Structure formats: structure tokens, C-alpha cells
Amino acid sequence: MALNFAIAPAVEGTNSPPIPKAQAWARSYLSGSPSLPLLDLSQGVPRDAPHPAVLSSLADASSDPSSARYGPILGEPTLREAVAEEIRVQYGLQGHAPNGNGHGEDPKPTLTAENVGITTGCNMAFLTLLMALCPPGSSVLLPSQHTSTTRCVSPSNGKSVRMIVLITPNNPTGSVMPPKVIREWYHLAREFGVALVLDETYRDFVEGKGGQRGKPHDLFGLEDWGSTLVSLGSFSKGYRIPGHRLGSIIAAPALLKHITTICDCMQICAPRPPQIALGPLLPTLRPDLLSSSSALSSRRHLFHKTIGSVPGWSVASSGGFFAPVWEGLKGGEQLQEDRWLRFAVANVDDEVVVQLGPRLRRMNELMGMIDD
Ligand SMILES: Cc1ncc(COP(=O)(O)O)c(C=O)c1O
Numbered sequence: 001m002a003l004n005f006a007i008a009p010a011v012e013g014t015n016s017p018p019i020p021k022a023q024a025w026a027r028s029y030l031s032g033s034p035s036l037p038l039l040d041l042s043q044g045v046p047r048d049a050p051h052p053a054v055l056s057s058l059a060d061a062s063s064d065p066s067s068a069r070y071g072p073i074l075g076e077p078t079l080r081e082a083v084a085e086e087i088r089v090q091y092g093l094q095g096h097a098p099n100g101n102g103h104g105e106d107p108k109p110t111l112t113a114e115n116v117g118i119t120t121g122c123n124m125a126f127l128t129l130l131m132a133l134c135p136p137g138s139s140v141l142l143p144s145q146h147t148s149t150t151r152c153v154s155p156s157n158g159k160s161v162r163m164i165v166l167i168t169p170n171n172p173t174g175s176v177m178p179p180k181v182i183r184e185w186y187h188l189a190r191e192f193g194v195a196l197v198l199d200e201t202y203r204d205f206v207e208g209k210g211g212q213r214g215k216p217h218d219l220f221g222l223e224d225w226g227s228t229l230v231s232l233g234s235f236s237k238g239y240r241i242p243g244h245r246l247g248s249i250i251a252a253p254a255l256l257k258h259i260t261t262i263c264d265c266m267q268i269c270a271p272r273p274p275q276i277a278l279g280p281l282l283p284t285l286r287p288d289l290l291s292s293s294s295a296l297s298s299r300r301h302l303f304h305k306t307i308g309s310v311p312g313w314s315v316a317s318s319g320g321f322f323a324p325v326w327e328g329l330k331g332g333e334q335l336q337e338d339r340w341l342r343f344a345v346a347n348v349d350d351e352v353v354v355q356l357g358p359r360l361r362r363m364n365e366l367m368g369m370i371d372d
Pocket residue numbers: 044120121122123124167170171199201233234235236242245246247
């Protein structure tokens with residue numbers, strides 16, 4: 001049925017969501033009774049179920065009638081405290097409690113619950129930030145991993161840039177920006193009086209030394225980090241609860257005050273049962289985060305090995321949940337226009353990655369991509 005009213009042009013001009021398209025391809029492939037199984041590496045979602053303790057606390061919290069009420073706009077105090085402590089631990093900040101009880105050894109931690117807002121997923125955190133910082137006509141600088149700060153003499157370049165956004169580890173490229181580069185962007189943002197926004201949805205999957213989780217950057221250690229930095233996070237990947245919709249925004253209270261106004265008009269509060277369930281559990285889930293991160297790291301290595309064995313294909317970068325692949329063969333006209341394929345390696349087991357090698361060789365043959 002045709003609509004008797006207009007859709008906003010910006011919405012009409014935006015591509016429809018890609019994942020449902022990929023899911024439709026999968027359904028159509030399966031409906032043809034294929035001889036080979038479907039290898040679905042399309043979506044960056046965790047493969048495993050949430051930790052059993054999370055599932056059981058979620059059940060308890062959801063069945064408590066009080067969790068059906070509206071909660072505090074910026075999130076449950078226990079969860080905000082717990083997130084602040086997790087950040088202090090991961091980023092090696094002063095004031096983190098070695099026993100994880102949330103009562104810091106330093107009376108003045110540089111990052112506290114006052115810096116944490118809980119949102120309905122990281123996407124909502126980003127949207128509220130856009131609304132808070134970017135009036136109509138302004139723009140956002142989204143540097144790629146290869147953009148150098150020295151080439152961006154002014155992030156404004158004639159336009160009214162309000163924020164520089166870095167996604168690290170990145171979706172879709174998987175690239176992980178080193179702390180030194182993130183710091184350069186921080187200084188540039190500070191110099192030009194714009195916010196540096198880090199989307200750290202995949203922060204739990206930064207590899208550190210000796211099999212430990214890595215420290216993504218050292219900016220939270222700066223005394224006045226909140227004057228320039230905003231960090232967005234997600235519970236979807238590390239804690240494997242994408243359907244429960246929880247994210248976070250870490251910023252100066254002076255900014256969170258405005259985020260509160262926007263959240264009150266949009267989400268009112270993030271879903272309460274997962275907040276109530278996770279708050280007390282976060283410190284106990286650190287070993288689980290570490291083991292998911294190491295399993296993913298070994299899967300990425302397996303992926304590199306597998307792709308490296310197929311003529312003409314190479315992995316461009318990898319990190320977090322992703323590893324895009326470059327198809328560099330002659331021929332293959334159908335792939336000429338878009339020579340990059342994004343592979344999500346988190347939602348499959350190692351066996352699927354191994355099967356990818358023969359599948360890409362077959363694809364080379366079928367699409368005439370054999371280099372002659
Ligand atoms: C970089 C990035 N940011 C945000 C999100 C969405 O996170 P959430 O589920 O917390 O909204 C995703 C999901 O894939 C992502 O890749």
C-alpha cells in the first residue's frame with residue numbers, strides 16, 4: 001500500500017539494513033538444497049550463549065516485579081559503579097580495587113560511576129551523543145585507519161566538525177589503532193576544541209602481553225581526559241547479550257548531564273533486568289572475558305592461515321570480531337567493483353573457518369578468478 005505521507009529524505013537516502021539481506025541470501029541458498037553446507041560469517045555476533053551465571057541472574061531479575069518499573073535515567077547505580085571499576089582495571093587506572101570489590105584503594109580515582117551512563121546498546125549511546133553535540137549542518141570526522149593526523153591540519157576543513165570518531169577495534173576492518181595513534185587524535189581534537197569519540201564496542205578483544213587482555217589506550221590516565229574524550233561501550237559482545245540491549249557512555253559529568261536530557265526523551269532508562277543482573281557479576285566475569293578473547297584470537301590466527309593458503313586472497317587486517325579479505329586476482333569481474341569481503345569470525349567455530357579455504361578455492365574457479 002502506498003503511503004499518503006512523505007518519508008524524511010535522509011532516511012530514504014540510507015541503505016536498508018545489510019544483515020537481513022545476507023540472511024535472505026542464506027535462506028535462498030538453503031532452499032536450493034545445496035550440496036555444501038552454509039558457512040555463515042556475515043554477522044559480528046558472539047557464537048556462544050551468555051555465561052550461565054548471567055543467564056541465571058537474568059532470570060531472577062526479570063521475574064522480580066520491581067524490575068518492570070522505570071529506573072534511573074543514566075542506569076542502575078550498582079552497574080555504573082561496576083563498569084567504572086572494570087574500566088579502571090582494564091586501563092590500569094588509579095583507584096581500582098585489586099579484589100574487585102569496587103571500593104578503590106585510592107580515594108580519588110580518575111574515573112568513577114559519575115563518568116558512566118548506561119544506554120540501550122552502544123548504538124543508542126552514539127545516537128544520543130550525536131544529538132547532544134551535532135546541530136543540523138555540522139559534521140563528524142570518521143578517519144580511516146590510514147588517515148594521518150598530520151594530513152588533517154584542521155579537522156574543520158571549512159565545515160563545522162563537532163566530533164572525531166574512531167572505532168577501535170574496528171568494524172568492519174578489524175584494525176586496532178595503537179595507543180600512540182589514538183593519543184595523536186586526542187591532541188588534535190583537543191587543539192581544535194572538538195570531542196574525540198572512541199567506539200570501544202570491541203575493547204574486550206584487544207590482545208595484550210602474555211595472553212592478557214590488552215589496554216586499548218592510555219587516555220583515561222590523563223587528569224582532564226573528560227574535557228575531550230568520550231568512550232562508548234557495549235555489553236553485546238564481551239558479555240554475549242546483544243538482545244538485552246545494554247551499552248555505555250563514559251564521559252565527563254558535564255556532558256552526561258545533557259545526555260540525561262536526551263535519554264529521558266528517548267529510552268527513559270535502559271532495560272533494567274540486564275542491568276540488575278550484571279551489576280554484581282562484572283568482576284566475576286573477567287576470566288570469561290579473557291577466555292573468549294583468547295579463543296577469538298586463536299580463531300583469527302586460524303583464519304589468517306586458511307586465507308593465506310588460497311591463491312589470490314589475503315587478509316587486510318584483523319582484530320575484534322572481523323577480518324576483511326582482499327581479493328587480488330585477475331578476472332573475477334563480478335568482484336572487481338567491490339574487492340573487499342568482510343568476514344565476521346566470532347559467530348562460527350574453528351571448523352567453519354577451516355572449511356572456508358576449499359570454499360574460496362571453489363569460488364575462484366566458479367567466478368573465473370584463476371590467475372593465468
Ligand atoms: C562498532 C560497533 N558499534 C556499536 C555496535 C552496536 O552495539 P550495541 O549492540 O551495543 O548497540 C556494533 C555492533 O555490531 C559495532 O560493531
